[in-house]
Amino acid sequence: MQRIFITGIGTGIGKTVVAACVTEALDAAYWKPVQSGLEETTDTQTVASLISRPGACLSEAYRLQLPASPHLAAKAESVAISEDVLLGHAALSQTGPLVIEGAGGLMVPLNDQLFTIDFIQKLNASVIIVSQNYLGSINHSLLTAMALQQARIPVLGWIFNGDAHTNEDDIIRWSRIPRLGRIPQAGNINKEFVKEQAALLRAALPHKKEETA
Incomplete structure (x- = not known):
């Protein structure tokens, strides 16, 4: 099964x-392993409202109240992640691509x-x-790329979010990781916006056909 992990530089x-756009582009399932912070809309609920197949969203393995690092939120509720x-939850999606x-x-x-980097491995x-x-994003971007490369984790590419900046070209050149696309700043992010961005990303994303018996 094709698994694509969406990580950020912060x-x-x-x-x-971005996860919603990639999920839409690949007609994939979506999974947020641990949701910390339940006072507002969860990431799973947000993605479900933005993609064409809301039923493609898997349930979280852990839902924690405190908006903090998963290990701290879990400790606050005496939960052991x-x-x-x-x-086991990741294995529930057995066919097609899974965006995590x-x-x-x-x-x-x-x-x-x-x-998180251990979990990806x-x-x-x-x-x-x-x-x-943002100020410091080159450092954060290159440190993220370096950590993945040192761990020998395959990186498909960068997706930049927000307004364009020449920093992008520097990050691509220094990291030697390709650009997959950019999600522009938008005042209204809805299904139509996600569908449009997914169409632009689709050609740059990997598509694997599932083997049949």
Whole structure:
């Protein structure tokens, strides 16, 4: 099964919208392993409202109240996040591509032993990195790329979110990771917007045919 993990160079840079666009482009299933922070709309609910097949969203393995790092949110509720439970949920989607959205960046801890980058390795997933221009984004982008390359995790490419900037060309050149596309700044993000962006991304994304018996 094709697994694509959406990670970011930090928090709050638009991973959920990118995940919705990639899910739509590949006609994939979507999964957020751990949702921390339940006071507002969850990422799964947001993606379900934006894609053509809302039934393609899998349930989270863990739903935690505190809007914090998963390991801290879990401790606040005396919950133990289990690697086996996470991998078991991932296995529920047996056919077609699965788009997985992480929490924050690569070094976000899921529990006291398991970081997001470790989880990606155990999933045998390829990665799309979401970047956005801000002061310090070159550093954060290249550190993210370096960590993935050192871990020998396959990276499909960058998706930049927001307004264009010449920093993008530098990040691509220095990281030697290709650009897949950019999701532009938009005042109204809805199904039509996601469908349009998915159509633009589709040609750059990998499409694998499932083997038949």
